[in-house]
Amino acid sequence: MLSTTTLPRQLEELHLLKCSLLPGEHLEFVPPSKDAEWWEIMLEGYPGNEDNLPTPPSPARLEITIDHAPVQFQVELPSDYGGGSQLDGVKPLVSVKGDSISRSEQERWQKLVKDTLSELSGSEYIVYELISVYILPQLHAEYDGETSSSTSPPPCTQAPPPIASAHYHALLTSHHLISPNKRRSLRQWSSALSLTGFAKVGYPGVIYCEGVQEHVEEFVTSVKAMQWLALRVRFVEPAPESSGSEGSQERRWVEFEKVGEVVEEMRRLGREDYVTEMGIGSVGANPGSTK
Structure with a gap:
């Protein structure tokens, strides 16, 4: 069961991750549907609902995807994740899924996750860094290309400086x-x-x-x-x-x-x-x- 310290800490990290997403990047809670709805409501109300938080029906399970990529990353947060216990080795459970990816592709992505989690051992925001710093940029590089509009807004136009402009x-x-x-x-x-x-x-x-x-x-x-x-x-x-x-x-x-x-x-x-x-x-x- 999540403690009164662990739950706010998990919501804080999920909120940080959600706010960092660019257009074309998605975070969704996955079934059981009732549990997914509970976490969506809690995250939608954060910050501001930190006092007297109810006990969640089950650990948070979320899915990370980007447009046009066949790979999905499902992340589960253990009940004791986020209570300062990352330093004790508590890590999220991450699985790679996709109906149209080969077994070798799945194993390659799973190895990336495993290696990255090892590098992030002791980090304050393991899930946030894993997704935003490593997985999402790698997905964009592989499936969109660096010029895709889903990874960044339209580039600034190049033009010579106007004469006598301030x-x-x-x-x-x-x-x-x-x-x-x-x-x-x-x-x-x-x-x-x-x-x-x-x-x-x-x-x-x-x-x-x-x-x-x-x-x-x-x-x-x-x-x-x-x-x-x-x-x-x-x-x-x-x-x-x-x-x-x-x-x-x-x-x-x-x-x-x-x-x-x-x-x-x-x-x-x-x-x-x-x-x-x-x-x-x-x-x-x-x-x-x-x-």
Whole structure:
């Protein structure tokens, strides 16, 4: 039986997974139908229903699929999964199914799952990382191709900068930035629109870009079109002249893994206050600032 600690933790991870899905990606609870309906109702009400949660009739069983792929991944969460017990070796039960896949294909996917679960041992969000970081990108690469519209929104159009257009910059933050599809899209869009900037991956996600006003605004619109958890556009505004050590022409799109690297990059550009005054990399900062 799920404890009062385990159930909210499982709902939190399922909610995180659901919010990370892109168009064409699906999460559905599987029968028994009564149990599936119970989990759907609980997940639909999360967050907000954490107090006095009823006891689930059975462990959560869900199916992950994408459009046009014959493979389905069924995941069952053991009753003691999510109570801090991942470190003790409690893992989800994952099976690979598909009416039109060969036995060798099924075994190949099952091996991928097994190897990945071993790598994720001790992770805080095993199911979330298994599905969003490994399985879904691999499914898209194999069945859709990287240019499929189901893996990312339509790419930004490439156009030369308008003459005498204003120079802008933008800052966005999100709960996290992990998806390889999103990271690849950010890199492609920045190149197509001749923007410089960076993405800080992991928790939290931070995105900063700089360039011609029309291109910065198009980039922000494309980012907002993707599915995010707690995405916030901090500002889109005229950029000050850089007082850092390098001009914008010498920079490109880069990725960081630590908040400290974000602060250091903005300091190098002479724009450190734009992140620290919002609470990014500064404990005592005022998060309500909109600079």
